[in-house]
Amino acid sequence: MAQNIYDTPEFFEGYSRLNRSVHGLAGAPEWPALKAMLPDMQDLKVVDLGCGFGWFCRWAHEAGASRVLGLDLSEKMLARARSETVGAAVTYEIADLDELVLPEAGFDLVFSSLAFHYVADAARLYATIHRALVPGGRLVFSTEHPVYMSPTRPGWQVADDGSKVWPVDRYLVEGPRVTDWLSPGVVKHHRTIATTLNLLIAAGLRIDQVREFCPSAEQIAAMPALADEVERPMFLMIAAGR
């Protein structure tokens, strides 16, 4: 079973104050890139793995999806998602991605935003997703980039001249990484980019597109702190097809 850090009061309070929690998709700087990787949503059956407050589920519904299922491990997040329900076409259920079960050929699109790095057994997850997709179906997901996740000390090193470097080590050493983010002891699972791609391919999926989040000039002008994000990749985004 995956760690349910989101339901601890400290983490939940901190997470609820993030831009992406307050402003939804508009508060997530990688959303325009991820959105551009999505198929036409009209009449699609969609599942969102790690749906959180349900922002994507509501967007998918507005974009024309016929049926949207949001799954998350956090009771608190699902409670808030359900409180903002938009109709019977969007439903939410508790699920642990480490023990995920999905109906065979039940979905046209499997979506996930920043949840897969909490999953220990990615091979099992991708096999489950492959079975859950109809032929021609798509998987589009974001995850923390392994370059972001691998270091012993995942933080900027700032030189006297103000220049910053990201101190990569242990990149080829896969396995758990424990960090203090919003609350202490958050467990993520580091996999190299090669492992992620090879596991998707081994599950029977075709790699269609890969992106590494890079803020646009407009985004940096609007939020100067985003300039750091050109120095090292923070988010990895992959579109794959069955």
Place this chain on the structure above:
Amino acid sequence: MAQNIYDTPEFFEGYSRLNRSVHGLAGAPEWPALKAMLPDMQDLKVVDLGCGFGWFCRWAHEAGASRVLGLDLSEKMLARARSETVGAAVTYEIADLDELVLPEAGFDLVFSSLAFHYVADAARLYATIHRALVPGGRLVFSTEHPVYMSPTRPGWQVADDGSKVWPVDRYLVEGPRVTDWLSPGVVKHHRTIATTLNLLIAAGLRIDQVREFCPSAEQIAAMPALADEVERPMFLMIAAGR
């Protein structure tokens, strides 16, 4: 036209003394991983882009390839390759990968070891390779990993306790990188891993396997300096299919 650094006396002398130049494939620690990505070589028509001294061409011939063409920009390297010729089935020609022309559907396997990072226009290169492959043909290549290549100062930062980190910056800033390796002013072209994969896919190739060089325990025991290579990825290896 690509920079021909290999034919400058200083670079050529230095390169000729590298383990991989003296001992060939056995002196290249990533070779076992790259070899495992190759198809059965029996009766294949093979081209090696950036063949250097011809070590791979001779190996391919011994492994059963029916015809092997080695291409390189360096007259000096080709001269030595030709001096160790193994028969009419293996030939060598001068070629600039930035202006590469190959016969249509002329090859079953396009191979390249650590040459593509010298190429400015990867989209053109991959399109040329796609046209040169027969249906069912394969591209297998290694290149410097973008995490290795991107930094302003591509070298280890060593802490007082002896721990090492690789100082990543400018990862999302693609373009030339000039380093001093064997001789000053060596020009390489940094592309993110996403760009490399997307350009291969856009050229019509299917991503079959991705590897990031990681030394085995046996390799580290035999050559302790290789232990550093688990800290950050040095080589990226990709197998793609038409």
